[in-house]
Amino acid sequence: MPKIDHAPARRIKDFVRAVRTSGLYPQNPVVNSATTEPVVWVGGRDHLLFCSNNLLGLSNHPGVREAAAKALDRYGLGSGGSRQMAANIDVHRALEERIAEFLGQEDAICFAAGYMANVGSVPALMKLDRYLEIDQVKSVAPMEPGCGPGWEIFSEELNHASLVDGVRLARAEVSRFPHRDMAALAGLLEASEAPSKFIVSDGVFSMDGDIAPVPELAALAREHDAMLMIDDAHGVGMLGQGGRGSLEHLGVGTEEVDLQMGTFTKAFGGIGGYVAGDAELVDFLRISARTYIFSAPLPPSIAAGVAESIDIAEREPWRREKALENAAFFRREANALGYDTLGSAFHIVPVLIGGEAEAAEATRRLRHRGIVAPHARFPAVPLGRARIRFVMTCQHDREQIGYLLKCLAELRQAD
Ligand SMILES: Cc1ncc(COP(=O)(O)O)c(C=O)c1O
Structure with missing residues (x-):
């Protein structure tokens, strides 16, 4: 039987045909x-x-394959649910501890992809005031996205799509600042009356390959009492003497940046994402990030393989x-x-x-x-x-x- 020819589907199909024809x-x-x-x-x-x-050639590294294969044998293919249900598996926790230790942060939370890390974490953080409104202790349910009053996000114009989408989902007031333009950011921060300010920027920009002025971002964050999150998906594993990313490369201490986001998909040759920072900030994400709560984590074999990748990247x-x-x-x-x-x-x-x-x-x-x-x-x-x-x-x-x-x-x- 031919499919029913709905007008909306027909319009989409016509569009795709036109794009195909255009080359x-x-x-x-x-x-x-x-x-x-x-x-x-x-x-x-x-x-x-x-x-x-696969920047460091680790995806196919014999040691990484062996670690992943052993975990596959032991745990099987999938995780069996979300971390808050069945799937809080020792290899997940070990990976979080390993990446936090590698970065010199107190703790880290892992997601099934870097995209999920950003799209889950940014709106989650903005929900703090809504928790407080309804009594933080009685209810720590993962609420609908949408921020409480008083947050303004300052977002770099060339940020990765996953950060952009996270910012959109937060439904906060948003000010975009031009690429690497610290004077413009300073002006926006100055003009802002928001009690809670949040600056988000890529470390290394994915399409231009240049680096954010992280020391200046950190200084502005300090001056304006703003929280700072750096998406260092392209920096970690690659930059800095120890491979700790844009912060290390630019001489910025981990204490100067609230949250360091990254992915296991690039330098570490696997898949998955994380957000690292102070223990309470990371724990807050565990109770509020919907992509952590309502989605299954990394397969255990990947978590074990990635942990091995981090060891090799550090040694070599x-x-x-x-x-x-x-x-x-x-x-x-x-x-x-x-x-x-x-x-x-x-x-x-x-x-x-x-x-x-x-x-x-x-x-x-x-x-x-x-x-x-x-x-x-x-x-x-x-x-x-x-x-x-x-x-x-x-x-x-x-x-x-x-x-x-x-x-x-x-x-x-x-x-
Ligand atoms: C800057 C940046 N952040 C986040 C991501 C998302 O990471 P993942 O591929 O692990 O979902 C990417 C992926 O290309 C990226 O370039």
């Missing part, structure tokens, strides 16, 4: 091998992959050093070819193309030359600022990067 529909290749390796198998031949987040600094050296080499050579790599400074190296159609075409041409590197486009980046977002890992070698540069040079000549 703008993202044609992500189906990869028939682990996407955590620099060489992947696509459409019956090898391709070079320059967009994997050469991994982040090599990824960053690769990126520095690639950025220098891409700039020499005339490409704008924006303000990127670390392992994420965007190459600005501009138009959406031009970026889609560049991606297709690279793919034709055996390179997988999709372009980032609206709404991930502003319209007219589409870019190919290359990510350099410790597993790429100079020959592979040289080949990519050769293809980029050809792309430029063809323009």
